[in-house]
Amino acid sequence: MISLAGRDILHAWGKFVFTGVGLGLLIGVTLSMAGIYRGMVDDAEVLLDNSGADLWVVQKDTLGPYAESSSLYDDLYRGILTLPGVERAANVTYLTMQVGSGERERRAMVVGVVPGGPGEPGQPDTLVAGRHITRGHYEAVADLMTGFRVGERVRIRRNLYTVVGLTRRTVSSGGDPMVFVPLKDAQEAQFLKDNDAIVHQRRRTEANPALNRPGVPGVLEAVLASQSVNPAVNAVLVRLSPGADPDRVAADIRRWKRLQVYTRAEMQEILQAKLIATSARQIGMFLVILAVVSAAIVAFIIYTLTLGKIREIAVLKLIGTRNRTIAGMILQQALGLGLIGFVVGKTAATFWAPIFPKYVLLLPGDAARGFVIVMVICALASLLAIRAALRVDPAEAIGG
Amino acid sequence: MAERPAPRPLGSAGVSPASGQDARATGIRIEGLRKRYGSGDTAVDALKGVDMAVAPGEVVGLIGPSGSGKSTLLKCLGAIIEPSAGRMTLGTQTIYEDGWRIPDLRALRRDKIGFVFQAPYLIPFLDVTDNVALLPMLAGRPNAEARQRAHELLGALDVAHRAAAMPSQLSGGEQQRVAIARALINRPPVILADEPTAPLDSQRALAVIGILNRMAQQYQTAIIVVTHDEKIIPTFRRIYQIRDGRTHEEAGEGRALD
Ligand SMILES: Nc1ncnc2c1ncn2[C@@H]1O[C@H](COP(=O)(O)OP(=O)(O)OP(=O)(O)O)[C@@H](O)[C@H]1O
């Protein structure tokens, strides 16, 4: 047996490779889009993993701390610690802001954690360099993606922090790298007003006769002091004792403390449904459009190539070649084009994935699915050309 | 075509009327063949009762003015279009008698009929050998065997030295010889040639006719050549002149070929 399709491809390989590469770049974009979606899901997943929490305690009626802002008093965790089934509980704050180093600024999610090292909820689990935050102030652990180095001094608001450790794959659900700082510093950074605002507030407080009564010293000072500290955190991260039922403990906290509590499964649902869903639909739209465009390209190319061979096809039919052989030739060419395209696309996607600013996760399963879809699209796209070829009248070879 | 010699009476030429033998022994024969295109007011009777018989080993010419029905007759003979009435036999096998008598016309074309066209129409992406060997290879014969047979034919047609070339690298005459080899590969009892010499100069045209004659002898093939070509008409021993849908048999000059 002889493969007509293969021989045609070898003969016109330039044309095939050229269109195959074009198609391949399109397929590469498609695979990358899927990878961006997977990366987002994975970012959300590692966000939850990295928090080290089994339960998230947040302000009542909010979807905090990742999907909505949430504010809790920073001594609530003490009460939570006393409940049965709770092993550890730690305050945490999250705030996306600019972190500077010299001239450079980097957008990052600043996480305020209770110093103490691994095991404490909120603390990064493993470091790739350096050590954990041990001092209560002005130390930071940064994700590798920030580009910061151990020993580097970085600026958050008005304070300088020394980077003492580096982590990896600690990102916000938006893909921003995390910078961990001591909780107290983070609270201050969240709350910090500029000097003018402080001066204005002071002046107004001093001018308030109720707070500045003659003969009652100390009241004004106390009020001013309370205005300059921030007793709020965004959430309390709870680690359960082994064997504790998350739903039971969550129900207890809700009942006793009248707070909102989310389990891991609920948190995952919130991230997926509230934060990722729209982007996922957006990407889904892109995937559909790219699939249609790829199909149109393959159909057009194969159709043109077939029209260029009408005479040969008429001759083949005249001398007794079966329709099946001719249809097979066209189908195989379409599949061949798809194969070239897929190989180019997969290579391109793998090559350029690390250059993307956000995490692009290329799953082998997605590639396999993509391959099947490319092949199906190519097969469908060849139908038009096959129909044209089967309609060719063998008498055309003889002419008038 | 006015200068051709006067028609000789029928019967002296080598039509073998034998029956009960195989196609190679009796060639192709058609009787009272009619073809009507369309129906009603716009119907065209392209063939109005054509009789023709070509013996194995014989090369006959089929000539006639434009619109006389040459191509129509060739398409009927080649089982590409269906006649409207009459009878066609190939050897002892009746292939048409008021309807097709065999189910698989494609197989008939593949196994029993070779085609040579005005242009060679070689498959551009196959080399010369595979162009010739294509049919048996597609039919599932071992590639080596098919190519071996192709080489023998290419040798017989003096193009063996171009066996590895692509069609685009051949001259017009070489391409036409490869096309003839392709038509011969399945050793068909009949070859239909449609203006095979039209694009060739007189020397090459005569060479192609010489080859067809030699192949007819060598493989005992009945060959029908449709032509307008004044250069080659004198080479036929027997000519069918078709006029207004009917054939008239004439003796040709049968001029010797070197
Ligand atoms: N498909 C068709 N439908 C209707 N009429 C046709 C068709 N094909 C041919 N005819 C008519 O049949 C007649 C014979 O045509 P045919 O093509 O056989 O002539 P020809 O001898 O090959 O002419 P030429 O030398 O110009 O090629 C012509 O009158 C033509 O118009």
Ligand SMILES: [Mg+2]
């Ligand atoms: Mg014609």
